[in-house]
Amino acid sequence: MRNPILILLTMFVCTACHFDMQEVDMSSGNVGMKVSRYDHLQYEATVLNSVSALQKMNLDFPRATKLLIEDILVLGRVNDPEINEHLCAYYSDSVLVHLMEDALAKYEDMSFIEKGLAKGFKALRKEIPDIPIPKVYSQISALNQSVVVEDSLLGFSIDKYMGADYPLYRKYYYDSQLRSMTPERILPDCFTFYLFSLYPFRWDTKFRTLFDIIVYRGKINWVVRQILDIESNEELMGYTEEEENWCRKNKERLWEWMKSREHLTSTDPMIIRAYTHPDPNVVFKGEKVPPLIGLWLGTELVDEYVEKHPNISMTELLDLQDFRELLER
Numbered sequence: 001m002r003n004p005i006l007i008l009l010t011m012f013v014c015t016a017c018h019f020d021m022q023e024v025d026m027s028s029g030n031v032g033m034k035v036s037r038y039d040h041l042q043y044e045a046t047v048l049n050s051v052s053a054l055q056k057m058n059l060d061f062p063r064a065t066k067l068l069i070e071d072i073l074v075l076g077r078v079n080d081p082e083i084n085e086h087l088c089a090y091y092s093d094s095v096l097v098h099l100m101e102d103a104l105a106k107y108e109d110m111s112f113i114e115k116g117l118a119k120g121f122k123a124l125r126k127e128i129p130d131i132p133i134p135k136v137y138s139q140i141s142a143l144n145q146s147v148v149v150e151d152s153l154l155g156f157s158i159d160k161y162m163g164a165d166y167p168l169y170r171k172y173y174y175d176s177q178l179r180s181m182t183p184e185r186i187l188p189d190c191f192t193f194y195l196f197s198l199y200p201f202r203w204d205t206k207f208r209t210l211f212d213i214i215v216y217r218g219k220i221n222w223v224v225r226q227i228l229d230i231e232s233n234e235e236l237m238g239y240t241e242e243e244e245n246w247c248r249k250n251k252e253r254l255w256e257w258m259k260s261r262e263h264l265t266s267t268d269p270m271i272i273r274a275y276t277h278p279d280p281n282v283v284f285k286g287e288k289v290p291p292l293i294g295l296w297l298g299t300e301l302v303d304e305y306v307e308k309h310p311n312i313s314m315t316e317l318l319d320l321q322d323f324r325e326l327l328e329r
Contacts, residue, residue, distance in 0.1 A: 139156070
């Protein structure tokens with residue numbers, strides 16, 4: 001299995017065969033969301049040796065199958081003569097078969113995800129009328145990518161959201177990673193990575209400091225929190241009550257600490273990683289801080305920016321690149 005903490009973002013690849021976009025009732029603004037069960041076909045094709053299921057994977061889900069084979073599992077080219085045999089052999093591993101069965105049993109009902117997707121995309125369509133609504137599907141990525149995005153396609157891997165207490169995870173993940181592998185993370189992750197694809201970060205010399213990165217992530221978090229009605233930034237980050245209290249108590253001290261050590265203006269990958277990685281490895285005055293502390297702080301900064309600019313639209317916020325006035329807060 002490949003590195004389980006990576007998340008694939010394949011964006012804007014156009015193909016002749018593709019999913020239709022989700023249906024939208026323009027008169028009411030309602031968005032009808034249905035999760036296509038590609039994971040069912042995967043299981044039937046590879047574990048139950050169903051030829052018809054394998055045909056449906058290729059005919060009804062050509063792009064999802066191409067992404068799975070070429071980008072997620074890296075088994076070869078989708079049109080290789082023996083690729084179907086390679087795919088079935090890969091999923092025949094007994095541990096993976098057990099994982100697939102557990103995942104399908106846990107996610108037999110997708111209604112709570114479909115309702116959340118409909119709610120979020122309806123809210124986005126209200127603020128950004130021309131935003132495309134993707135076709136959404138569920139898959140089993142063999143503990144590889146959590147979310148995949150390509151043009152009008154959005155997929156999430158149910159085997160990556162089995163819950164922090166799922167026994168198999170202990171072999172591959174640290175405790176700091178497990179907290180993000182719960183069913184509650186599916187909706188925020190789907191919207192986060194879909195917005196990443198539509199509003200990508202500018203990796204140019206002018207805007208690539210730690211400050212730029214955390215504020216970029218902060219504005220995406222801010223939008224996700226609004227459209228899903230998440231009560232607080234701490235809830236969005238999945239913090240415990242103890243971590244929430246730490247953040248509220250130390251927010252200003254943390255900001256001054258980062259400024260005084262010129263971390264905010266740094267482009268050093270190690271410094272950036274320290275503030276944006278799930279492993280809580282930032283030591284602040286002898287204390288370990290909550291994970292992803294930089295992303296939490298970035299979302300707090302965007303909260304402050306919106307308060308100072310109450311007339312800014314969601315579209316304008318997402319398009320905005322320069323938040324440097326906040327450096328003088």
